[in-house]
Amino acid sequence: MRLAGFVTVDLPFSITMLVGTRCIMWGGLFMQLGVTGVFSDDIAIDLGTANTLVHVVGRGIIIDEPSVVAIRSRGGVREVLAVGQKAKMMLGRTPESIETIRPLRDGVIADFIATEEMLRQFIKRSKTMMGFRRPRILICVPAGATPVERRAVYETAVSAGARKVYLIEEPVAASLGAGLPVDEPAGSMVVDIGGGTTDIAVLSLGGVVQARSLRVAGNTMDEAIIRFVRRNHQLLIGEGNGERIKIQAGSAVVAPGVRNAEIHIRGRDLRQGQPKSVVLGPADIAQALQDPIEEMAEFVQRSLEDLPPDVSSDICDRGIHLTGGGALLDKLDQELERRVGVKFTIPDNPTHCVVIGTASIMQQMNKREHLLIKP
Numbered sequence: 281m282r283l284a285g286f287v288t289v290d291l292p293f294s295i296t297m298l299v300g301t302r303c304i305m306w307g308g309l310f311m312q313l314g315v316t317g318v319f320s321d322d323i324a325i326d327l328g329t330a331n332t333l334v335h336v337v338g339r340g341i342i343i344d345e346p347s348v349v350a351i352r353s354r355g356g357v358r359e360v361l362a363v364g365q366k367a368k369m370m371l372g373r374t375p376e377s378i379e380t381i382r383p384l385r386d387g388v389i390a391d392f393i394a395t396e397e398m399l400r401q402f403i404k405r406s407k408t409m410m411g412f413r414r415p416r417i418l419i420c421v422p423a424g425a426t427p428v429e430r431r432a433v434y435e436t437a438v439s440a441g442a443r444k445v446y447l448i449e450e451p452v453a454a455s456l457g458a459g460l461p462v463d464e465p466a467g468s469m470v471v472d473i474g475g476g477t478t479d480i481a482v483l484s485l486g487g488v489v490q491a492r493s494l495r496v497a498g499n500t501m502d503e504a505i506i507r508f509v510r511r512n513h514q515l516l517i518g519e520g521n522g523e524r525i526k527i528q529a530g531s532a533v534v535a536p537g538v539r540n541a542e543i544h545i546r547g548r549d550l551r552q553g554q555p556k557s558v559v560l561g562p563a564d565i566a567q568a569l570q571d572p573i574e575e576m577a578e579f580v581q582r583s584l585e586d587l588p589p590d591v592s593s594d595i596c597d598r599g600i601h602l603t604g605g606g607a608l609l610d611k612l613d614q615e616l617e618r619r620v621g622v623k624f625t626i627p628d629n630p631t632h633c634v635v636i637g638t639a640s641i642m643q644q645m646n647k648r649e650h651l652l653i654k655p
Contacts (some may be wrong), residue, residue: 330475424493473606
């Protein structure tokens with residue numbers, strides 16, 4: 281039989297039955313999985329001041345990039361040029377028409393338009409080819425975020441293309457990502473040190489006993505290093521150099537020979553205005569970081585004092601888990617243990633604990649729904 285523009289071929293009965301059977305099988309599979317599971321993605325996002333991580337359920341972490349956006353301004357119109365790693369490479373190297381910004385400050389949104397565009401691009405890169413519907417997103421916020429700040433994150437995620445948005449406190453997600461026994465009748469405590477905030481959560485019997493936030497974290501450490509270099513060496517260095525020094529030669533302990541690492545830094549001499557180089561070691565960085573580390577230790581100590589006695593006793597016996605990028609600072613766990621008097625433990629991959637815990641909550645939404653917070 282011939283139709284206009286098409287040629288049809290009669291197939292043997294056996295082939296027709298085979299094709300029909302396969303179609304029925306695939307149709308049944310789609311029905312079992314549910315339309316939402318097949319045609320949409322569930323995405324967990326750790327929206328951090330320093331880095332943003334995106335986890336797609338069933339695919340794992342597919343984005344781990346700096347929270348940086350490069351914007352060009354023309355005639356009052358802002359155009360996004362790059363986000364993530366590409367934008368970070370432009371920091372401190374752009375002409376006047378282009379600015380590179382961190383759209384989040386202290387764990388919350390400082391530039392709504394830039395954050396929305398960054399999320400939009402990350403979500404677009406995260407969706408599968410079969411993701412015809414907009415995704416559901418579970419996104420983290422600091423434990424101390426105000427209702428206004430939470431609402432800003434919620435609305436930004438919706439504007440970026442989410443079908444439904446849920447919020448979870450970062451340290452609560454970190455507790456699950458670190459594998460803490462949060463369902464047991466005993467207190468478990470996590471301290472999550474990110475770029476903008478240090479967050480604490482204490483959980484017991486699957487619920488949150490305490491959650492609070494301190495706006496002293498990784499960025500504060502970078503700023504402390506920049507001030508130290510300026511004060512002691514009369515050398516002006518940029519934000520990127522401060523972070524590099526912390527990562528390559530940073531230590532929390534003031535003691536010679538703690539870490540065999542020295543770093544050569546170059547900047548502008550404040551007295552002569554000429555380029556100048558100095559060499560810093562771990563002892564120098566530890567001295568620069570004394571104030572932020574002391575603030576973190578006092579924050580943890582106050583949190584322990586405010587807990588019920590039995591929960592506090594559990595934590596003293598079990599110890600405290602340290603997560604986030606700040607946990608990677610050399611000897612930080614030992615220094616906090618010395619100051620607080622409780623053992624600190626660092627998981628195998630502390631930087632991924634928040635996003636892994638967020639994805640775990642997304643997969644067990646019925647069981648963990650009580651941990652969500654209102655936008």
